[in-house]
Structure formats: structure tokens, C-alpha cells
Amino acid sequence: MCKTPDSQPYTIDESVHERFDQKKTIFGRIAYDRESRFFGKSIYDNIEAILSKGKEGYSRADLARVMGAWTAYDYFDKAFSWQPLRDANNVLAKPALDTLPVEDAAAMSDMVKETARFYGASDTGIAELNTEWVYACNRKGEPIEIPDQCRFAIVMTIRMDPAAIATSPTFAACAETGLAYSRMAFAIGCLAEFIRNLGYKAIPMGNDTALSIPLAVDAGLGEMGRNGLLVTPEHGPCVRICKVFTDMPLEADRPIDFGLSKFCRTCSMCADACQANAIRTEREPSYDCDPDMNSPGVLRWAVDHEKCFKFWMANGGECSNCIAACPFSHCGKSQ
Template sequence: MMCVKQPTYEITGRIDRFDERDTVFARETLVTGAREEIDYHKRNPHLKEIDTELSRFITDKMDRSGATWGRVYYQTGFSSIAHLGLPDCVDGLPSPGGFDLTKDRNTELVRNLAHYLGADLVNMGPLKPEWVYSHRGTRPFFDDQPENLPLFEGMPEGYTGRLWGDAIEIGHANAISLGFAQNLDLLRAGPSEASDLEIGRVYAKSALVACQLASFIRSMGYPARAHHVRNYCVLAVPVAVDAGMGELARSGHLLHKTYGLNLRLSTVTTDLPLNQDQPVDDGIQAFCERCLKCARTCPVAAIPAGDKTVVRGVRKWQIDPERCLGYWSRVGAACVICQTVCPWSKPPSLFHKTVAHIASRASWMTRALVYGDDLFYGKRYESKKEPGWMCRSRVDIPR
């Protein structure tokens, strides 16, 4: 790992903050006829048709009117995460008094606690204002949806970004990025119930650890807010890049030298004094230039095979999120093909770590390494069998 002064993404001009309402994950949750949906599509009529299509995926997955294995396994992983997204889970008031430790001691304590709670990777960096969403675009609370009425004890003082469309302001100095590895065997059975279950399991773990860590820091007397898949106010990937966890890859994910793309992220932002990690240059930009395995394997060509483009002030590879999510809708499961085929996404064995070390230092070997990966793991993506206990249970359906 080579630490550098600046992250390896390229800033070309002013970075406009991203409105969470414009993400596909926010748009897929819009409910036809609700205030939010009418408001959004009045301003973006060209997106109405595609958003209606995208919403079918999440609507079907969370449907409780009839059991299918696709719904059952998805809801097992994801349904309880929504509760961890409630305002008094992600945020709250710092305890009066608290502890006044040194920056070094805070850093050591928080890092060790986060690992103990279950994070595979823990990095600390700055919270740059440009990576804070400008407006709330997802749950927990939409108007016109009685099931989303507050279920929590109380609204933390100063809590912002509660309702869809609310402006978001988070002024914390530090961001703690948490990385969680997924079980590659279950992922490689995807897109299927098996990969949905594994994604949900790891997202739930990432949400719980972020909430626990934020609570710990508030108990120490400092403000802290958890950000996770059911309540983000920050863009987790660039925040993690700034904290030195990895680099921004062609597929749009964070790429870590050992885990590759096989990670789910959550974040805790805080004013607790912490030592910040330096960004890294692991040779990922040069590798992604020549590799292209995710781009050629994506079933809907959602990952660009060409050059980087400038998006809101950052030069990067920009995936086509509508194509990607449209594919999920069609196959009825979250796709993880790009995450699993990436040559860096391997179990962290000594062999893989050695190859990753070579890959990060010798970009001229990229094509040979990708050729070797194709030979060993396959040039095309073929999903593996689900674990036996899942397959056997399938004989029971449908009821």
C-alpha cells in the first residue's frame, strides 16, 4: 500500500453536491401518486417510465402479500435494516461530560472497537463537504406512507434530513469508513436468492456496527452519526477513498487491495479528534485502464469500456445506473457479477495477496494477470450452485 497526499480520483473543477433524490436507489422507492413521486416526476418527466420500471424490483422484494423464496430471503437480510435507519438509531445527543482522551488514544480505541464489533476494514479520514448529499432522497420517512410513521423514541436535537427533500447539512470534521467483506461463494451463486441473502446479511452487519460505533462516540461526549444503506447522508465510496481504504474503480465501487470489490461500506461521521489515514495509490487506476473484465462481463454493458468522463467536477468511469438496476428488475435479484469477477475480489490468501502486490506495482503485467484470472476463474461469468441447505429448501415451494 502506497500512501499519497491526494486521492487518485481527479478533480477537474467545482464539485456540485449530489442530490440523493437523483440516485436510482431513491427513485426506485418512489410510490406512484405519492407527493414525492409527483414532485420528482414533475421536475423530471423523462424519468417517470424508467423509474416505474425500476420500482418493480423493490416493490416486489418487500411485498408481504405472498411468499416467494426471492422475497423471503431478501426480507430476511434487509427488513430489519430499516429500523437501524431511524433517526434515534443513527444519531443522538452526545453525553454531557464524556472522556477527554488524546487523539492517539481515541484513534486506537475506535479502530479496535470497530474491528471487535465486526468491521473487516477501518479507515479514518476527513469529511469533505462535497461528499455530503445536498437533499434527503430516501426513507426513513415519506409523506403519504402510513407504514413509515415515526416508530422511534424521539427526534435527536438538531437532526436534519428527515423527510424526502429536506436539505442535509453535516459539518463533522472526521469520517470513519467501515468495510465488510461478503461470502464470495454465496455471491457467486447470484444473481439469486443466495446473493440477495448474503448482501442483506452484510449490509445489516454494516448498519449495526456503524450505529453501535456512533453510539459509543456519543457516549464519550462527542457528536457522531451513523450512515448506512438505509440512511446515508454521505457518499460512502469517495469518503472511504479519502480515508485511504482503497481507490475508485472502473465499476464505480471502492477497490481494496486485498478484498477487491467484495465489500459493503458504512460510515460514521464525528467531531471526535482522530488521526486521519492517508489516501492510497495501489495502482488501481492503471490496472482498471487495461483490465476491463467487469465491463466485458456486465450482462447489460452498464460499465464503460472506454475512457473516464467528467461527472460533477470529478473525472471517473461513470456506470449507467438505470441499465444496472433495470437488469436487477428483470432477473429479480441484486446483481453482483462485476463485484465477483474482478480479479482483485478473491479470498485473502497469501497467494492472492502476493499477486495483488505484484499487480499494484507492475501495471505492465495487467493483461497477463487478467489472462491468468480468465484461465483460472473463467472468462465469462457463470453462477455457481446455491449452498445445499438453500437448494434443498427449494423443494418446499411454492406453497
């Protein structure tokens, strides 16, 4: 049973909290931080050795399927454009129409959610944008500024197949992850163009630009779990998150409380399933974290992303053990 929490869905220590820098994420450090010991590393650094073992679920074809699954997210850059997609020389160019006035923000919010579902979102919530969750800088270290008019974050979840995620950490689970990311690119690209074709701004994003999990919590899609992920009432953490910021007048949803933080205090199935010991096991959440890899000043169980990524490198692909193990994911691993 979900209810609206009496207070904010997270506890913040304002004296230390600051906007996080995406360059500090593992993928920021790999690509752009020459001072980092992760600079230049890749999940695939050990791939030849991994393939040569001939382990079930780690074949050459399995790996090719993983790489194919990521195609839309990694290479369809226009899905992430902050500008309208226009091609004046295209005979199929879309007409430029007047802005559709929004007279009923609630009705338009329903329309946006229904359209997001049409483009592939499993669930959609709307939050008033808290700019504290916008990255201070992108992976390259360039400042990120969201136009003031973009007051709303439309947050979408894309459900992953629990049967595929249950095979984690094999390449079949990695392929499901990549596919969900590519479906994210499809959903945000289409939803952004839908909004622009009504005359409003749209800033689509996957993991870039802003922290997905607190925005999803604000938008009422779930709560943050011990595993550091969004846990939704229906699909647990077996989802990926993408979002579109807009200046379209909308009605915000309220955060939900389905008892997860209480549940996580006595459950440690995700931590037990983590082969990297990257998930904390203390009963209570805390502010204890490494600010070089975690946004500081947020009460939670902070994940050790360096340990996590080292396991990904040893595995030759992403890991979803902490998703598969969560009883809310219904992956069949926790029963």
C-alpha cells in the same frame, strides 16, 4: 504493495463539480421523484413471473431469505439516529457520564478502529470530512447540513462472503448483500453509541447522507474501480461501506495507491460480466457522465445506473456480477 499517492486520489473538475443530490439516485427517484420514469418502480415488480419460472437459485424460499437478510438495515431505524439513544423509563438506562477528554488523537483512533472491528467492521479508516461528498439533499429533497464540529468521517467496510457473491445474480448473492447491509446497520448503530457514551457527537449512515466511495478512498481503504465501486487491496469490491461522522478528535489516515487505476485501464472483467452493459469499456476514464445520475466533474468510468437498475428489475434482485468478476474480490470467477 500499497503506497500513499503523491496527489489527491481523484481528479476533479471544479468548474462543474457540485455536491450530488441523493434524490437523483435510482432509489431517490423511485420513492420521491414524481417526474422520473422510475417513480413507483421496484426491484420486485416482475417477481411473480420470475418465481414462476422455477429457475435454480430463484425459489420462493430463496427470496424469503433475501428479504429476511435486509431486516436490520430496513427496519431498525434507531441505528441511523443522529441523536443519543436514551430511554428514561428503562431500568437498564445508561448512565450519563462526563466527556472523556481525548489527549492522544492517534491512540483514540486506534481505539475507535478496534471498537469498529469488535462491532463487525472488516476494516476501518478515518478521513477528515470533505463536505463536497455530503449529499446536497436527501432522497426526499431536503437539504443535508452536517454540524461544522463533525470534522471526521469514520469509514467501515463490511466484507461479503465471496462464495455467495460468486453465485450472482441469483438470490443467494442478493441475500449476502442484504446481510451485509444489516451488519452495516449493527456496526454504525453500535459505534455511534460508543462515541456518544464518550461524550461526542456521532452521525451514523449507510448509503444515506454522503457518498460512501470517495469517503472510503479519502480514509485510505482502497481506490475506485472501473465498476464504480470501492476496490480494496484485500477484498476488492466484495465489501459494503458504512460511515459515522463525529466531532471526536481523531487522526486521519492517508489515501492509498495499490495500482488499481492503472490495472483497470487494461482490465475490463467487470464490464464483460455486466449483462446490462452499464460499465464503460474505454481504456481511459473521463468526465463523460449523465449528471442526472452521476456526481459530475469527477474523472472516472461513470456507471449507467438506469441500465443497471433495469437489470435488477429483470432479475428480481440486486446484481453483484461486477463484484464477482473483479480479480481483487477472490470470488473464483476471474481465474
